[in-house]
Amino acid sequence: MEQPKISRRFFVSISAMAGAFAFIPASVKSAYISAKNLFIPQKRALPLSVSINKKLYKLQQDTRTTLLDLLREELQLTGSKKGCDHGQCGACTVHVDGERVLSCLTLAAMVQGKEVTTIEGLANGDELHPMQKAFVECDGFQCGYCTPGQIMSAVACVKEGHTGSVEEIKEFMSGNLCRCGAYNGIVKSIQQVAQ
Amino acid sequence: MKPFDLLRPSSIAKAISAKQSQVQFLAGGTNLVDLMKKHIATPDALLDVTPILSSQITGSTETLLIGAAVKNSSAAMDKLVLSSYPLIAKAILAGASPQIRNMASTAGNLLQRTRCPYFYDTTLPCNKRNPGEGCGMREGESRMGAIIGHSEHCVAVHPSDLCIALAALDAEVLYTIAGEKKPMVIPFKDFHRLPGDAPEKDNNLPQNALITGVRIPKNPFSKNYAYVKLRDRDSYAFALVSVAAALHLQGDRIVEARLASGGVAHKPWRWYQAENFLKGKIPSAEVFAEAAALAADETNPLVGNAFKKLMLKGAIEVALQNCLTA
Ligand SMILES: Cc1cc2nc3c(=O)[nH]c(=O)nc-3n(C[C@H](O)[C@H](O)[C@H](O)COP(=O)(O)OP(=O)(O)OC[C@H]3O[C@@H](n4cnc5c(N)ncnc54)[C@H](O)[C@@H]3O)c2cc1C
Ligand code: FES
Ligand code: FES
Numbered sequence: 145m146e147q148p149k150i151s152r153r154f155f156v157s158i159s160a161m162a163g164a165f166a167f168i169p170a171s172v173k174s175a176y177i178s179a180k181n182l183f184i185p186q187k188r189a190l191p192l193s194v195s196i197n198k199k200l201y202k203l204q205q206d207t208r209t210t211l212l213d214l215l216r217e218e219l220q221l222t223g224s225k226k227g228c229d230h231g232q233c234g235a236c237t238v239h240v241d242g243e244r245v246l247s248c249l250t251l252a253a254m255v256q257g258k259e260v261t262t263i264e265g266l267a268n269g270d271e272l273h274p275m276q277k278a279f280v281e282c283d284g285f286q287c288g289y290c291t292p293g294q295i296m297s298a299v300a301c302v303k304e305g306h307t308g309s310v311e312e313i314k315e316f317m318s319g320n321l322c323r324c325g326a327y328n329g330i331v332k333s334i335q336q337v338a339q
Numbered sequence: 340m341k342p343f344d345l346l347r348p349s350s351i352a353k354a355i356s357a358k359q360s361q362v363q364f365l366a367g368g369t370n371l372v373d374l375m376k377k378h379i380a381t382p383d384a385l386l387d388v389t390p391i392l393s394s395q396i397t398g399s400t401e402t403l404l405i406g407a408a409v410k411n412s413s414a415a416m417d418k419l420v421l422s423s424y425p426l427i428a429k430a431i432l433a434g435a436s437p438q439i440r441n442m443a444s445t446a447g448n449l450l451q452r453t454r455c456p457y458f459y460d461t462t463l464p465c466n467k468r469n470p471g472e473g474c475g476m477r478e479g480e481s482r483m484g485a486i487i488g489h490s491e492h493c494v495a496v497h498p499s500d501l502c503i504a505l506a507a508l509d510a511e512v513l514y515t516i517a518g519e520k521k522p523m524v525i526p527f528k529d530f531h532r533l534p535g536d537a538p539e540k541d542n543n544l545p546q547n548a549l550i551t552g553v554r555i556p557k558n559p560f561s562k563n564y565a566y567v568k569l570r571d572r573d574s575y576a577f578a579l580v581s582v583a584a585a586l587h588l589q590g591d592r593i594v595e596a597r598l599a600s601g602g603v604a605h606k607p608w609r610w611y612q613a614e615n616f617l618k619g620k621i622p623s624a625e626v627f628a629e630a631a632a633l634a635a636d637e638t639n640p641l642v643g644n645a646f647k648k649l650m651l652k653g654a655i656e657v658a659l660q661n662c663l664t665a
Contacts, residue, residue, distance in 0.1 A: 186342060187342050188342050188343065188344050188345075190345055206342075207342070207343055207344065207345045207385075208340040208342060208343070210372070229376065230373050230376065231369055231373055231439060234436065234438060237438055243412075243441045244437060244438045244441060245438050245441050245442050246369070246438045246439065246442065249367075249368055249369050249372045249373060249439075249442065250368060250372075250442070251345070251365075251368060251372060253345045253387070254365075254368060254387065254389075297437070297438065300437070301437070304437070306437075314574075315574055316437055318436055318573075318574035318575040319435070319436020319437055319438045319439065319575055320436075321575075
């Protein structure tokens with residue numbers, strides 16, 4: 145096959161376009177920029193300082209950023225999952241000041257000065273958290289997508305003391321959906337840790 | 340989301356002076372952030388009011404006062420709530436999920452918007468979202484709709500569980516507004532409104548007012564109470580029909596009864612006829628069935644939700660029975 149070559153005609157037309165752009169009057173350019181600003185609204189930034197998994201971050205964030213997007217898109221902490229982005233599945237569950245919350249409905253600005261713990265912050269070095277171990281031992285997952293949220297929720301469920309019966313565990317884990325249906329293993333993991 | 344400014348007013352006075360129609364208060368965000376993602380709420384700025392509002396629950400001999408910023412889960416665990424106003428805890432725990440209850444505030448719960456699928460789906464017509472557009476549910480898929488108090492303009496239902504208990508217990512909403520020094524009060528029964536010809540208005544809270552708390556008068560209902568919620572799955576779903584019931588028993592008679600429902604109307608609905616009927620009666624399955632029938636007969640279901648009438652009747656009977664074993 146012949147290698148595609150940049151033709152002379154292509155080069156000439158590109159240079160002509162670049163040249164023409166230089167001659168567009170400044171007034172037209174500024175009209176273009178203000179029209180763009182009108183239709184594509186500017187983002188508004190906010191300084192933010194937050195501790196995530198015991199590390200202090202000082203950030204400058206668009207006010208629209210959710211805690212989930214901050215973790216996943218900005219800080220590469222992709223353990224927390226985006227299942228629905230509307231509070232309906234629990235895959236994004238993290239702890240804020242020790243309590244389980246949904247990071248998809250939490251604006252990053254709302255965790256100013258707070259302590260966030262994600263699934264990445266649960267293990268102690270190479271030593272898994274007891275709940276992580278229990279999930280491995282009790283088949284607490286299949287595809288694993290809901291698992292970080294399930295584990296964060298399960299740790300809180302034990303801490304809150306809602307492990308009195310299978311029914312109680314199910315009720316207090318109802319905010320975490322699992323499309324694979326690993327529920328029996330999840331309940332077993334929680335019972336194992338609660339003992 | 341549309342870009343917005345996030346402001347952190349340092350006092351209640353500063354918060355209410357910064358409030359305008361395109362500026363919204365932000366509490367737990369569980370409803371507002373969701374609606375902003377869907378471009379159903381499009382504020383220019385948010386005022387984060389959590390740090391300046393009370394997150395305390397205080398009781399006197401006469402009343403219980405729940406601060407506006409008290410989280411739903413804290414209210415459901417509070418000792419005073421559990422001992423003297425347990426219906427409130429019961430209703431809260433029937434709603435949402437542990438994560439959401441940890442985020443949701445008392446004031447935000449009162450002001451959460453309907454979960455009518457026509458309101459949430461921006462490709463469908465909805466008078467509540469876009470006044471004048473027409474009500475899609477009325478002649479459409481009306482399974483989730485109201486069975487009482489609806490209008491030709493809107494058949495959406497009120498989604499909260501907490502509010503059903505507050506309605507049953509004759510709570511009051513406290514608020515402040517620019518230019519008023521004293522805290523203002525709205526009785527709970529007048530707080531939410533029926534859709535009429537202005538379904539875009541969910542309640543009678545004056546524009547730009549800031550809720551500071553909810554007050555519940557001392558009551559004799561801490562022993563015999565129940566909250567029954569029927570829904571498409573056992574947990575983490577909004578009510579098709581819910582019933583808060585409370586009885587004050589003396590000897591073998593009912594001195595006073597309270598019955599309120601969610602999932603049936605645009606506001607938490609009180610069944611006053613059934614309550615009056617129960618007064619002075621000796622509790623029995625027959626009496627409860629008669630009271631339930633009185634309530635069910637008041638309803639006027641839509642094409643697609645006649646089942647809710649039967650469901651309501653059953654739910655009231657069960658709730659009243661459960662009051663005896665609570
Ligand atoms: C998946 C899911 C399931 C749910 N299931 C249930 C359920 O079964 N039962 C139930 O009852 N609820 C349920 N909820 C709703 C939840 O309880 C509400 O979203 C929550 O109570 C709202 O409180 P918030 O503090 O997060 O309010 P926000 O979202 O912060 O605010 C809600 C509204 O209140 C206004 N506001 C907030 N505070 C004040 C104030 N002090 N003064 C004036 N205005 C104020 C805001 O401007 C906004 O308009 C569910 C929510 C989700 C996402
Ligand atoms: S991604 Fe947050 S609840 Fe589904
Ligand atoms: S393990 Fe697959 S979704 Fe839960």
